Amino acid sequence: MTTSGFPRTRLRRTRRDAWSRQLVRENVLTPADLIWPLFVQDGENLATQITSMPGVERLSIDRLVLAAKQAFAAGIPAIAVFPVIDPSKKTPDGEHALDPDNLVCRAVRAVKEACPDLGVICDVALDPFTSHGQDGLVRPDDRAPWFADRSYVVNDETLAMLAQQAIVQARAGCDVVAPSDMMDGRIHFIRDALEKEGLIHVSILSYAAKYASAFYGPFRDAVGSQGNLGKGDKHTYQMDPANTDEAMREVALDLEEGADMVMVKPGMPYLDIVRRVKERFEVPTFAYQVSGEYAMLKAAAEKGWLDWDRVIMESLVAFKRAGADGILTYAALEVAHKLNQAPHAQRA
Numbered sequence: 001m002t003t004s005g006f007p008r009t010r011l012r013r014t015r016r017d018a019w020s021r022q023l024v025r026e027n028v029l030t031p032a033d034l035i036w037p038l039f040v041q042d043g044e045n046l047a048t049q050i051t052s053m054p055g056v057e058r059l060s061i062d063r064l065v066l067a068a069k070q071a072f073a074a075g076i077p078a079i080a081v082f083p084v085i086d087p088s089k090k091t092p093d094g095e096h097a098l099d100p101d102n103l104v105c106r107a108v109r110a111v112k113e114a115c116p117d118l119g120v121i122c123d124v125a126l127d128p129f130t131s132h133g134q135d136g137l138v139r140p141d142d143r144a145p146w147f148a149d150r151s152y153v154v155n156d157e158t159l160a161m162l163a164q165q166a167i168v169q170a171r172a173g174c175d176v177v178a179p180s181d182m183m184d185g186r187i188h189f190i191r192d193a194l195e196k197e198g199l200i201h202v203s204i205l206s207y208a209a210k211y212a213s214a215f216y217g218p219f220r221d222a223v224g225s226q227g228n229l230g231k232g233d234k235h236t237y238q239m240d241p242a243n244t245d246e247a248m249r250e251v252a253l254d255l256e257e258g259a260d261m262v263m264v265k266p267g268m269p270y271l272d273i274v275r276r277v278k279e280r281f282e283v284p285t286f287a288y289q290v291s292g293e294y295a296m297l298k299a300a301a302e303k304g305w306l307d308w309d310r311v312i313m314e315s316l317v318a319f320k321r322a323g324a325d326g327i328l329t330y331a332a333l334e335v336a337h338k339l340n341q342a343p344h345a346q347r348a
Helices: 011-015 016-021 061-073 101-116 156-172 186-196 214-222 245-257 268-281 293-300 307-324 332-341
Strands: 034-041 047-050 055-058 078-084 119-124 138-140 151-152 177-179 203-210 261-265 285-288 326-328
Touching: 011 016, 034 061, 034 101, 034 332, 047 061, 055 061, 055 203, 055 261, 061 078, 061 101, 061 293, 078 101, 101 156, 101 177, 119 156, 156 177, 156 261, 177 186, 186 203, 186 245, 203 245, 203 268, 214 293, 245 261, 261 268, 268 285, 268 307, 293 307, 307 326
Parallel strands: 034 055, 034 078, 034 326, 078 119, 119 177, 177 203, 203 261, 261 285, 285 326
Antiparallel strands: 047 055, 138 151
């Protein structure tokens, strides 16, 4: 007589009805899992469509404030602000990043005044502010005379700039500074700077495992850094997509240096990294559904090849399944509205 396995065990029993599928669901997506990245530009009453990211816009500060209010009303706990800097204000050393009245700081003050209980995350990196599009200061390569005609993104000089940028953003009112530059030691420098300034409650969300990915293209279009970067790349500081053990070292170092939360970027192509980070370190772990991921799903949906409503939910549930505590996605507001209208809309 059969005592185990089929037919006594039929896994389809709990899949038969909607109520039973909901009851045994292992991972649940809610608006509280989402962070909405938003692009801010100078001007008034502006919402400029980003061609490579259908449905995503560059917003003037007044429009950004309205978006922030929508996010809060929908149950999204935080937004991440990315600036589109006027090209005339970009310089080789990105000094405008340290201006307390720059676009980022003005945007943060406006959002916090209008919506004080919404979390605001600021990107700490120089690439929106530099005329060369790199995340750090560029100097001649000093390894040997035969490299003199080459340039290199220097590490230690950049750290001082990043620490000051974080202070300026924190003083403007941001709740979380998120260093995305991938310079060695930047979490230590930023944490020490914040402590010395008495900004002890400002959290650090480190882009701890940020890969030199081809999925960032639409984002660079959105902030206007692709043209500055030209044929350059960021392989000397962002991680090699082939590496996983190195990601564990990066995360361990950032936590030791004072990071409160860590991020893996990009998202879906690196879900194995999300899982490894969460299981090993058991710390708040975030993932970024980057512009290229969003754009390719949108493009396929516009072609009629994919069902947008289903694939966006399925992709975000995959982040949860991998262990992400929070997900940055350009679809955050749309998804939050769907979840609020139909809490079980996450089913694929």
